[in-house]
């Protein structure tokens with residue numbers, strides 16, 4: 381299995397957490413001697429890293445799997461792996477549905493890919509979905525970007541939002557130590573990475589499970605302390621974090637973001653609904669008033685902060701008036717970006733079993749109305765960039781126009797401008813904004829900052 385002629389292909393569905401897991405698993409496969417294949421049909425090992433949040437992602441996995449299962453009948457040496465949330469949720473059932481599968485592994489097992497594949501080589505069909513204590517990562521991820529990287533800081537989630545499968549599939553909260561996180565960031569800084577996004581399903585829970593309390597009685601290790609601790613890692617110019625939970629987002633954290641120059645002025649704080657009854661049914665633990673106060677506090681410390689969030693339309697029992705409360709919140713806050721979704725019942729979650737489901741037609745009508753408002757508001761927010769000079773970290777070329785490059789402002793706005801990617805990749809440049817669209821900007825370089 382370690383001959384270099386072996387090739388692998390990974391298809392990733394879903395969230396950043398899954399993308400980070402895929403990078404780690406790719407790193408393990410490369411250490412085992414596998415090389416990346418651009419086309420799944422050229423690979424000897426195919427891994428689907430799956431997501432249960434959206435139904436179509438789950439359906440896509442089954443259709444891709446079906447094709448590869450057929451290929452396996454002619455090519456028995458092909459190894460088929462399903463990882464991620466569908467794997468965790470379906471476990472053995474997946475093997476019964478697709479008997480050609482070799483390995484079904486939950487997200488907590490990503491670091492064990494080598495061991496699990498060795499068991500497969502011994503002729504076993506393996507299902508690894510039992511809860512495990514996540515061992516410190518000793519794997520080197522194969523990262524898709526050479527400029528920006530994700531660093532996991534906490535795995536799992538102890539919340540019980542009634543629509544969410546994450547606690548079932550990713551287990552309880554397990555924080556990495558600040559030392560392990562810092563040393564991963566130092567290595568990334570040395571390799572030339574410029575931007576780090578610290579990741580957790582509920583990143584504000586960071587440190588709750590680590591030992592130590594301060595004399596004032598608070599946990600010694602919090603996300604705020606972590607930001608201070610990793611802030612001066614050499615080479616890293618920008619730090620972001622996601623995903624935040626409004627219930628646990630503290631003023632102390634906001635102050636740290638305002639004080640620490642590398643922490644970007646972008647806050648992604650999902651509110652999910654603008655209606656208190658729906659928030660209660662979701663089990664979110666805050667009210668829309670509290671969410672608004674939180675945003676006011678953010679803006680009092682960082683007036684120009686970009687604010688983004690996630691929202692769900694058509695949660696079970698949502699009335700027209702309750703949905704309108706979401707529209708009002710979106711209208712009044714003025715988000716820079718909002719990820720929206722129609723509610724989709726996930727197996728194994730409480731809300732999926734409720735009888736007061738909203739019809740598909742109504743969900744899609746509400747989603748459309750919400751998206752329309754989001755685009756209008758985002759376009760208005762974008763106008764404030766016109767004529768301004770923004771710091772942009774160049775990530776890649778503009779796929780649609782090779783004479784241009786793309787990067788992001790500190791506020792996470794996608795920005796395009798004329799330039800040569802070989803000269804500019806990984807550099808921080810000053811760009812004067814000449815065009816502002818709802819979710820992206822165009823400009824001209826006016827100066828180079830540093831690289």
Ligand code: SF4
Nearest residue numbers: 537539541544546581
């Ligand atoms: S905080 Fe809620 S929505 Fe987020 S991962 Fe945990 S249970 Fe899911």
